Amino acid sequence: MLQSWKKRSGRSYQALGRRLELSHSTVHRFCTGKQLPQDAAQVERLAAALGADRQEAEILRGVWRLAREAPPARPDAAPPPSPSPSPDELPHDDLPRDIADFTGRAEELGALLKAGGTPSGVWTVDGMAGVGKTTLVLHAAHQLKEGYPDGRIFLDLHGHTAGVAPMPASDALKALLSAAGVPEEGIPAEAGRRASLWRSALARRRMLIVLDNAVDAEQVMPLLPGATPSLMMITSRARLVDLDGTGTITLGELSAEDALAMFMKIADAGPPADLGDAEETVRLCGYLPLAIRIVTARLRHRLSWTPGHLNEKLRQEHRRLAELQAGSRSVIAAFSTSYGKLGGPARRMFRLLGLIPGVDVGLAGAAALTGQPVEAAEPLLEQLIQAHLLQRPSADRYRFHDLVRDYARAVLAEQEQQEHRQAALGRIVEHYLRIADHAAELIEPSRRPNPLTGPVAAPALRLADRREAICWLERELPNLIAAIESAAAGGLLVHTWQLARSLWHFFLLRGDTRDWIHTHRLALSAVQLLGDREGEAETLKNLGVAYWLSDDREGAIALHHQALVLDCWNGDPVGQAKTLTHLGYIHHRAGEYAVAADHFLLSVMLYREVDDPVGGNRGLSGLGDSLRRMGRAERAMPYLLEALSLSRSAADPWGEIQARTAVALAHLEAGEAGLACRHLVRALELSRLLGDRLSESTVRTALGATWLEVGDAGMARRHFTRALTLSRQSGDRWGQTEASAGLKAARTRQG
Structure with a gap:
């Protein structure tokens, strides 16, 4: 009866649903006899919506009362056959297919499925191109669809579709209203009224809506539902931060x-x-x-x-x-649409970031790269983050996904002129050089500064003290090494050798000879191409120390001899003294104490000529210890005590460590273990304060020998064990040999 009245009325289930403020699927169940209206008032409204006259309405009320009073059907009774609904009577469902090979995303999927169990909600899923946003949302939608009987709508908003403009919100509302069953003639022309009608259409319906590929929050805002039992899921490459009251999932790459x-x-x-x-x-x-x-x-x-x-x-x-x-699938195409949505300044920032040496860059570095102040660079970086073209792993740190970095470099080569690329590379390397040089001065205040590469300018970052300098160098070391490599490849020869030189004392503290040798070989090639003899001499001796610590004694001596020739040619007494001191330590460790003493003595004389107490105390320590090991303790102690006095008056903690260790060993040899221990404890404090693994290893080996001398093999063993660990970390082969021998002696003493 009701189906014939519906046909007579010419109204669709969707139209009837709007009149009754019910879902079209509920009206369908009324008309097919699968569900009774709740009360007499609903029966009256149904009759009126179907165009029934007074007599027909009375008949309908009577049938409704009889149906309510009828006994329930037996469980085993077969239900009466019902006609199959026509296509226009089925709930709207145009979800694209799910994929059978969906993998991972357990946490994110769980959040969306949990959202499906709540009365209503809007969830946004954002992430970079190709990360699987639509795949995740559709997988969740197919698992949730049975809970939304009034329809499932999928709408592509074309936010990042190549060659297609983003869908205007007004057009999107028209498509949504049509999918919800509103006939075309019933859709208002004005966008605000469309939005109002869309919210009304969802008010009592339980629908699942997927809005895919949104361009920004402005496009999506008018499409949001009001109070409704429906669920809406939105995907976008942009972070839709302006949408309040929504759940948010940001997808990264897979594990x-x-x-x-x-x-x-x-x-x-x-x-x-x-x-x-x-x-x-x-x-x-x-x-x-x-x-x-x-x-x-x-x-x-x-x-x-x-x-x-x-x-x-x-x-x-x-x-x-x-x-x-x-x-038709291409990673380049996916990235290109995101890049194309950016404004000109943001696109330039994106391209130039392709020049980042290393894994990431700080805010000041990104600003230097583009030649802008930080205040101008930061909003551009934020735009790239919002577009998921750039990642921010921590505050003020920025990095690319590997493939996005490849794309940035590709568009850089294609769209940026060579001279602009070279200028940007020069700015970022100069940025690193100024801060690294500043850090080097804090670590080794007595060092000679690098010759200026350009106008005097303060570093972009001021470091408070030595500890902060070491922390900065540790954090930035991969980027600094990459900057040296980029400078060398880009022909920035002065930057190449000076940046390497700024790292050498840090390498000495940490004993990382692999990176030390790699960077200084690049530096040596650069400085030789420049024809800078002073720079070449400095690089040769610093590289020679790395060779020495990596157990290449012959290579170390050869490099220092080359440096000494250049120091003499350059008329550089400080350079000569430094080279002689290095050679003294190399021969000292080889047990060639007489040769070592000669080198140390010459270095001390040169340092005294130029009135350099820092260099002088280091030469005196080596000279005194060489004499002690030659059996001339009475001559050794005055040199050692002078070295200690000079290092303290010059506020040279590294020199003080060397002097105290040498003085302690002299006391230990004289049977004065207590005095030796006092000097070594202070030397240990200083080495740990400086973060100097190499010196700490040497001091702990001496402490182990001291404790062994007084009969405490357990304490000796602890110091030797720690010394062995530190020497292995720093790559100090000689230190490993000394610590291993001491550890073996301590174990033997313990039995």
Whole structure:
């Protein structure tokens, strides 16, 4: 009866639902007899909506009363057959298909599924291009769809679709209203009225709405529902920070484990012969789902290829993005649409950030790169973060995803003139050089400053003290090494050798000879190309110390002899004295004490000529200890005490450590273990205060010998063990040998 009245009325279920303020699916159940209206008033409204006359309305009320009084059907009774609904009577559902190979995202998926159990809500999912935002939301939507019987709507807002303008909010509202069953003639022309009607349409309906690919919050704001039992999920490459009261999920790249699982699932294969190849493939894809899907598609269509074969192509940075395309899918295209949405200044910032040496950059470094003040650079960086083209792992630190960095470098080469690229590289390297030089002065106040590379300018960052300088160098070391490499490759020769020189004393404190040798070889090549003999002499002796600590004694001596020749040629007595002191320590450690004493004596004489108490106290320490080891203790002690006095008056803690250690060993040799221990305890305090692993290892070895001398093998063993650990960390082979021998003696003494 009701179905015939509906047909007579010419109204759709959607139109009837709006009149009754019910969902069209509820009206459908009334008309097909699957559900009774709740009360007599609802029956009256239903009759009126169907255009029933007074007599028909009375009949409807009677049928409704009889149906309510009828006994419930037996559980085993077969339900009466009902006609299948026509397509226009079914709830709207245009969700794209789910994918069977969905992998990972357990936490994010759980949040969306939990949201589906709440009365209503709006959730936004943002992230970089290709990270799998739409895939996640659709996977959640398919699991939630049965809980939203009044319809499921999917709408692509074309925020980042190549060649397509973002959909205006007014057009989006029209599409949403149409999907909700509003006939075209019932949709207002004015956007504000459309938004109001959209909120009304959702007020009592339980619908699931997916708005995909939003460009920004302004596009989405008019589309948000009011109070409703519906759920809306929005995806965007931009952070929709202006949407209040919404849940937010920011997607990053997959974990290494989930990325590998995704690769294996899509490839539809068992573990490869070399699992390491597959692990490298997903790493070279930056753990980005889009890139992983592309490479698996290529592997499936090239049966002779293996992950190892593909990795050879992906390892070539300049070719990697070109390899990450298959059919209509392309990582470059995905990034290009995000880049194209930026304004001109933000695009320039993005391009120039492709020059970042190392893994990340600070705010001041990014500003230096673009030649802007920090106040102008920070908003541009924020735009890149909002667009998910840049990451901020911590406050004022910025970095690229690996593939986005490749894209930034590609557009840099394509769109930025060579002279502009070179100028930007010079600015960022100069930025690092000024701060590193400042840090070096705090670590070694007696050092000779680098010759100026340009106009005098304060470093962008002021470091408070030596400890802060060491912390900054430790944090920035990978970037500083990369800056030296970039400067060398870019022909910035002065910056190359001076930046390396600024790091040498830090390398000495930490004993990291691998990076030390690498950077100083680049520096040596640069300074030789410049024809700078003073710089070459300085670089040779600093590189020579690294060779010495890495157990290449002959190479160290050869480099120092070259440096000494240049020091003499340059007429540089301070340079000569420093080189002679280094040679003294090299021969001293080799047990050639007489040769060492000669070198130390010459260095002391030169330092006295130029009135350099810092250099002088270091030479005196070496001279005194060499004489002691030659059996001339009575001659040694005056030199050692003078070294200690000079180091303290010159406020040279590193020199004081060397002097106190040498004085202590002289006291220990004379049977004065108590005096030795007092000097060594102070030397240990200073070495730890300076963060000097190399000196701490030497002092602890001496302390171990002192405790062994007084019969406490347990204390001796603790110091020798720590000394061995420190010497291994610093790569000091001689220190390892000395500490190992002491540890063996302590174990023997303990039995």
